[in-house]
Amino acid sequence: MTNRFVKLSSGYQMPLVGFGTYTIKGKDLIQEVIDESLRVGFRSIDTAERYGNEEDIGEALKVLLPKYNLKREDIFVTTKLSPLSIGSPEKVSNAINKSLTALGLTYLDLYLIHWPGASSVPESSEENIKLRNQTWKVLADFQKRGLIRSIGVSNYLIRHLEELLQNDYGVRPAVNQVECHPRYRQEELKKFCDKENIHLQAYSSLGTSKTAELLQDPTVTSIAKEYNVSPARLLLRWALQQDIGIIPKASKKEHIRDNINLDFDISEDHMQQLSKLPEKKYTWDPIRVV
Numbered sequence: 001m002t003n004r005f006v007k008l009s010s011g012y013q014m015p016l017v018g019f020g021t022y023t024i025k026g027k028d029l030i031q032e033v034i035d036e037s038l039r040v041g042f043r044s045i046d047t048a049e050r051y052g053n054e055e056d057i058g059e060a061l062k063v064l065l066p067k068y069n070l071k072r073e074d075i076f077v078t079t080k081l082s083p084l085s086i087g088s089p090e091k092v093s094n095a096i097n098k099s100l101t102a103l104g105l106t107y108l109d110l111y112l113i114h115w116p117g118a119s120s121v122p123e124s125s126e127e128n129i130k131l132r133n134q135t136w137k138v139l140a141d142f143q144k145r146g147l148i149r150s151i152g153v154s155n156y157l158i159r160h161l162e163e164l165l166q167n168d169y170g171v172r173p174a175v176n177q178v179e180c181h182p183r184y185r186q187e188e189l190k191k192f193c194d195k196e197n198i199h200l201q202a203y204s205s206l207g208t209s210k211t212a213e214l215l216q217d218p219t220v221t222s223i224a225k226e227y228n229v230s231p232a233r234l235l236l237r238w239a240l241q242q243d244i245g246i247i248p249k250a251s252k253k254e255h256i257r258d259n260i261n262l263d264f265d266i267s268e269d270h271m272q273q274l275s276k277l278p279e280k281k282y283t284w285d286p287i288r289v290v
């Protein structure tokens, strides 16, 4: 079982391996997957206002934390502000309070701005700059009040981060959660984040739920065979070996069990082979968001 932590700039520790929940919906399924994930050792859960499953996760935690003899502080919960909720400070505050209530928590471990743009304005609009800035001020305020332990962003490019760092209201972003895997390696962004002490956390490490293309890539499958591990484990280890956090999503129990077994080493030669795969992005691209 992989049990590594990263110390965030906020001073709090975050497990490097978390459980992703995008597209996992419905009370029974959520209960089942959270049960299995806690049983095998996941201690971090990634959700979002946009996923529509915060309430079911909250209900599951009420039952499952006592089942596994866990206290609130033993788990790490991340959620995110929807692009639909970016707007006035009141709108942002309401969204955070709604997430806290839905999850049944008195504090969030990590809260991210899901996307650098607001749904209410075009991606090309300069209004996004103003809205991001005033949103960060609200998040910083919630952190100072102890309702959120660490705040961060998601899908931010270097220019979005540079802008935030210039006007951070005294709280630096602890995390930038972005698509990252051997076909979308984020090398420049990783260097920038390392320099600024922002933890880079990968999403869609397995290439999303929409396609198995990455899991079936011939280079990935043949290297995985050499270590006698599944392609999924190889892809997850590829990130961990670079101190990139991961949040694989799985609804099948055998997948959940597989994804926590990451204590092996990929050789430098194999890491380089993986880093030569042709580029492919599987999810939304923030490139046009001003």
Ligand SMILES: NC(=O)c1ccc[n+]([C@@H]2O[C@H](COP(=O)([O-])OP(=O)(O)OC[C@H]3O[C@@H](n4cnc5c(N)ncnc54)[C@H](OP(=O)(O)O)[C@@H]3O)[C@@H](O)[C@H]2O)c1
Binding pocket: 019, 020, 021, 022, 023, 046, 047, 114, 154, 155, 177, 178, 202, 203, 204, 205, 206, 207, 208, 209, 210, 215, 230, 232, 233, 247, 248, 249, 250, 251, 252, 253, 254, 255, 256, 258, 259, 283
């Ligand atoms: N911030 C953002 O904008 C953003 C965007 C996307 C995702 N995320 C977060 O990142 C998480 C992960 O990304 P993702 O949901 O795009 O998908 P992912 O983790 O890249 O892949 C999920 C897919 O891989 C399959 N899988 C999982 N473990 C496997 C294994 N051991 N062997 C074979 N197949 C396996 C799953 O199957 P089954 O479900 O059938 O088990 C599912 O089809 C999300 O759930 C979400 O929490 C964030």
